[in-house]
Amino acid sequence: MYLLSSRVCVKCPRCYVSFCIKETQRCQSTAEPLVQTNFLKGAPHRKHPGVTNLKTVRLPEQLQEAALSILRRAEVKDLTERAHKLSNFLWSRKRAVETSQLREKAILLERKYLDEESDTHTDAIDHELEARIRKQVLSELRRTTYHRTLLRYDKELGLLYMAARLAGGYAAVTRALNEIKKRDPLFVPYSLLDFGSGLGSCTWASHTLWGDSLKEYVCVDSSGDMNMLAEQLIKGGDELDNPLIKEVYFRQFLPVSPKVQFDLVLAAFSLSELATLNERINVIYTLWRKTNQYLVLVENGTKEGHQILMEARNTILKGEEQVTHDLRKPAVFAPCTHELPCPKLINQPVVPCNFPQFYYSLPLSRSQDRQQEKFSYLIISRSNGEKALKTEGLDMGRLTAQVHRRPRHVQCQLCCSNGELRQLAVTARHHGKDMYRCARNSDWGDLLPVFHEEEHTENDENL
Template identity: 25%
Template structure:
């Protein structure tokens, strides 16, 4: 495949993911766009999902089955297989057959039985097959839809899953979409698994946005396609996950002490955090050397982690 075509397709993908308007056509509109996505966007999507699903696993969720709505080449499937040892079955649904075909090729030699036996099936939003799974993922899909379609997709995910995880770009508009999903989940009686340590109104809803970062190592091809020099990039993302009534109870016996919202400031003798607290507020927390083991844990804590 011509590298200039890949570079142009990558540039188009970058522009699309930065856009705030719903897509008027499928993002993966051709084989070239699918190849560009696999080289450029799939590693970033995988990194974001691995971090979000890792936080969900820390709450105790151990799904045996995964259903990924709009999953393309299978980034969520790879992330889930790397996080959940319990995973046995994976189904990826998407409207673009070229993306699904590449996804099948990518898992053909996977060492995970859940991945190597994964089903990649063509389907459109609003006409998903009648399937169910322990965990349903919806990642980087809502930006392609208008608000009514977004609500319908989230409802579809909730009908099909015992738990739902939604990941969007870590931009103000991506966060706004995640916040809308969060409200739907809470209103339906679902229990948040993350990142929020509470179900109150988001304290960042005015003038700020909740987002996190995942480090992505760039391959040589990745750097060429993007015209980049650094060997890595940080994928910014926003996310929310929740469990249905009956599923949530065993997972949330212990409340989260808080979620770290920014890079910690590590000084001599103390660590300063910006955190979201269980009481629904956000602000500054300082852990000093006097806290002993908690201070030692704080020295290792990073943006997006649970507060020690």
């Protein structure tokens, strides 16, 4: 059975395909066939320009050997089990509740309890009643408010983090940076700033893609122990005088001068470590001021991670007056195809905009597992004000869910340049063979051309 909507339930596969085609015609235009010379540029369909996904990512061999060497020497007790618990904890972690939110919640609770007491107390509220209500409010706030645990990354927690998150974090950052590499081949970064650098995953991922051009890596992390572990990894796990990556500088604070800019600025799984909204906003402004070309933010693919990135997106796009020394406008490079409100935050129920990336974990035992990292990311570029994401005149949509390949059609969910989230059934008959084959060779996170909406016909409305 194919459950298509609250109105239609089609059992016959042939009728199902027919319905999908009609529904596509209703929601989309008459879908001009994709012209191969305009989009493919002679490339095979499996490598069309919208493909940004990577196959299963492996850690660089030298990084993996260095990490295993450090972990074996440390002899951490119950390493695998504790690393798994840490990974689950980080995934489920939420932002701290803001003081203003607590105040609003307390006022609502106070009114609620006063209304309940009004039936039995008609006179003026006495001090005893006020104290009792205050106690009830505080008790309810303690019971229902999320209590965020502050993590202090000492050496032991850093080792657990290495076992739990080094491979997954590297895979997510590599996938995000690969989009810049694929779509902007002329980008040749010279300098990199990694905020909240941790174990240096961003440094390794950037070195993998642009090692020939990058001449300066500045890693900023407030934990001195994490900086030491990251430096050990760069030195191959030993105190070598010849590091595997040259010109890497570790700092505990961001560079002071607002005029110092870096070609590539990254913050992976770092904004979520900041306790308050004000802290995050201040850091975002600082990182944007230090961005010469691309700012890349990566977080867990949870509702919290996605919302943190949308905070950052709105902060930069709406707060241009905060940056006066660089007049180039910010433009969303990826994954959004527009600068309108995120449709996934508007629709109910709220589903995070996230993307999967397969990777091989650290082989702490004899086997090396293939795992999946779900992450959210945001790339903002310095531009001349270009807003729409286009390739050869075609509007591009982002595949924001699993692609379902069915007989004679492909079911896709696309985030379009007009800010809408659309379901599209791609067929060779209505979209052309090239478009159909591109859709069949695309996956979650890739880009596809989309078509503009037209007026509904009477027949379409009667579907």
